[in-house]
Amino acid sequence: xxxxxxxxxxxxxxxxxxxxxxxxxxxxxxxxxxxxxxxxxxxxxxxxxxxxxxxxxxxxxxxxxxxxxxxxxxxxxxxxxxxxxxxxxxxxxxxxxxxxxxxxxxxxxxxxxxxxxxxxxxxxxxxxxxxxxxxxxxxxxxxxxxxxxxxxxxxxxxxxxxxxxxxxxxxxxxxxxxxxxxxxxxxxxxxxxxxxxxxxxxxxxxxxxxxxxxxxxxxxxxxxxxxxxxxxxxxxxxxxxxxxxxx
Amino acid sequence: xxxxxxxxxxxxxxxxxxxxxxxxxxxxxxxxxxxxxxxxxxxxxxxxxxxxxxxxxxxxxxxxxxxxxxxxxxxxxxxxxxxxxxxxxxxxxxxxxxxxxxxxxxxxxxxxxxxxxxxxxxxxxxxxxxxxxxxxxxxxxxxxxxxxxxxxxxxxxxxxxxxxxxxxxxxxxxxxxxxxxxxxxxxxxxxxxxxxxxxxxxxxxxxxxxxxxxxxxxxxxxxxxxxxxxxxxxxxxxxxxxxxxxxxxxxxxxxxxxxxxxxxxxxxxxxxxxxxxxxxxxxxxxxxxxxxxxxxxxxxxxxxxxxxxxxxxxxxxxxxxxxxxxx
Ligand SMILES: Nc1ncnc2c1ncn2[C@@H]1O[C@H](COP(=O)(O)OP(=O)(O)O)[C@@H](O)[C@H]1O
Ligand SMILES: [Mg+2]
Numbered sequence: 001x002x003x004x005x006x007x008x009x010x011x012x013x014x015x016x017x018x019x020x021x022x023x024x025x026x027x028x029x030x031x032x033x034x035x036x037x038x039x040x041x042x043x044x045x046x047x048x049x050x051x052x053x054x055x056x057x058x059x060x061x062x063x064x065x066x067x068x069x070x071x072x073x074x075x076x077x078x079x080x081x082x083x084x085x086x087x088x089x090x091x092x093x094x095x096x097x098x099x100x101x102x103x104x105x106x107x108x109x110x111x112x113x114x115x116x117x118x119x120x121x122x123x124x125x126x127x128x129x130x131x132x133x134x135x136x137x138x139x140x141x142x143x144x145x146x147x148x149x150x151x152x153x154x155x156x157x158x159x160x161x162x163x164x165x166x167x168x169x170x171x172x173x174x175x176x177x178x179x180x181x182x183x184x185x186x187x188x189x190x191x192x193x194x195x196x197x198x199x200x201x202x203x204x205x206x207x208x209x210x211x212x213x214x215x216x217x218x219x220x221x222x223x224x225x226x227x228x229x230x231x232x233x234x235x236x237x238x239x240x241x242x243x244x245x246x247x
Numbered sequence: 248x249x250x251x252x253x254x255x256x257x258x259x260x261x262x263x264x265x266x267x268x269x270x271x272x273x274x275x276x277x278x279x280x281x282x283x284x285x286x287x288x289x290x291x292x293x294x295x296x297x298x299x300x301x302x303x304x305x306x307x308x309x310x311x312x313x314x315x316x317x318x319x320x321x322x323x324x325x326x327x328x329x330x331x332x333x334x335x336x337x338x339x340x341x342x343x344x345x346x347x348x349x350x351x352x353x354x355x356x357x358x359x360x361x362x363x364x365x366x367x368x369x370x371x372x373x374x375x376x377x378x379x380x381x382x383x384x385x386x387x388x389x390x391x392x393x394x395x396x397x398x399x400x401x402x403x404x405x406x407x408x409x410x411x412x413x414x415x416x417x418x419x420x421x422x423x424x425x426x427x428x429x430x431x432x433x434x435x436x437x438x439x440x441x442x443x444x445x446x447x448x449x450x451x452x453x454x455x456x457x458x459x460x461x462x463x464x465x466x467x468x469x470x471x472x473x474x475x476x477x478x479x480x481x482x483x484x485x486x487x488x489x490x491x492x493x494x495x496x497x498x499x500x501x502x503x504x505x506x507x508x509x510x511x512x513x514x515x516x517x518x519x520x521x522x523x524x525x526x527x528x529x530x531x532x533x534x535x536x537x538x539x540x541x542x543x544x545x546x547x548x549x550x551x552x553x554x555x556x557x558x559x560x561x562x563x564x565x566x567x568x569x570x571x572x573x574x
Contacts, residue, residue, distance in 0.1 A: 003347070003350065004347075004348050004350075007344060007347040007348050008348075011333070011336075011340075011344050014340075015333065015335055015336075018335030018336070018376070019335065080331060080333075080334060081327065081328075081329055081331030082331045082332060082333050084292070084297050084327040084331055085325075085327060085331055085332070085392070087296070087297050088295040088296055088297050088320060088325045088327070089320065089345070089348050089349070090317045090318075090320040090321040090348070090349065090350075091317075091348060092317065243297065243298055243299045244298075244299040245258075
């Protein structure tokens, strides 16, 4: 199981770099991060030596960048028929699902790691709290993991990557805005507090913000772990269900 | 060996495979024959665990594909229809991935890859992305992937589809070479392929077996089996008619192609085809007809196939009842 899982991850990860698309993706991701931080986040004007304005855009940047990675996970295999090869090899379906997911996560982690110059810069300019920055990077990776798990499941539903992308953006968006202050304010005052809290607690944004505050709380970690577990299990179920339908 | 038991696959209300049962023993190459849409690929997808049967099951080396899927999958190699692969990979990386997944250790894997590359003659393209390869090479990459771990069972869906005659010959030879110690099932809609590689064949149509047996047994079911074929220049037809008047026969049919005509002459009820042939040979010789061919038919697979699957060849005109055959 472990061995085939690693073989699947390695093949999949290598697949990202088979075309220049991966490099284009990473460059655009880094540029978008830079633009968001410096223009929208007004990094310099803040005059603070921290990366708050860098991390605060991650949920919104990931909303578009990560479905672009996850959309191909299964849809692509279906389109070119290789899924028939993959699912008739003696590998447990769970290993295939996790192996592919880990490759996507590793690729996102790489893109995230390549934002290190901004960390170097902030340390050069002042004395930031590197503990908070480290926690934020961990939080950002967990956030990416959540989006990718959702995207994996939705990619398994279709052979069309564009459809996989669009529905992933929509679903990830819903899982994000449910914790945005703007949305919660709509409910504020008339809806029971418990409902608002439940709504917010299902949001990746809420838990991401908690971690980027600098404390890695087990409850937030558990949230992401559960979310990822649920959507990867759903991926297994969807792929298995399609074996019965014949798609 | 492969045991298929009452396999059924329904897509909604549509029954693609209806209660299929058969067995393929070690050392046997089974040809799975049928027109497009007959259910060949669907059956193979169920045998290999890609599709879940609506009912029934298949066993690979005694292992049930539904209950014991992974164990069963270790024992076969599968070439899916169209030989899918990951287009960005090179054949070398592809084969290495497969041997790794199949759990071969390093040394065994390199040896196995070498053997598969040898058999499918992939040396020249090992480091070229698969999507830049010609159709023939891509098919051979798929074949290499299926045989690399030297499986007991091979399932191949149209292994020679889209290949040129030379490549077809090579793939068939590779299959025949491996046949001795494996149970092999290949699907095809090319009849000559069955003759070339299969010890046993099964004709399926609309998800059901309509005939099975050795290729020659199947061919013998042709209505032309035992008929005498006489091919001659069309201008000699009147002379042939005179001869036929003197020879007892049940029926005769005429097919004309250009200036060449072929007569299929059937022995009378209870009569010996051999006697008919001898009689005709003597008289044709006497009349100096100089036939281009005069022989006994052993039967034709394409005729059986056509008759059973409702795609009969254009009917030959009757050459009896005194009317002149069209020339
Ligand atoms: N996933 C599917 N959904 C619905 N119908 C299908 C599906 N796969 C195959 N079929 C139908 O089942 C029949 C058999 O198909 P197939 O097994 O591919 O035939 P063959 O391989 O003999 O050409 C065809 O009519 C085909 O349209
Ligand atoms: Mg087919």
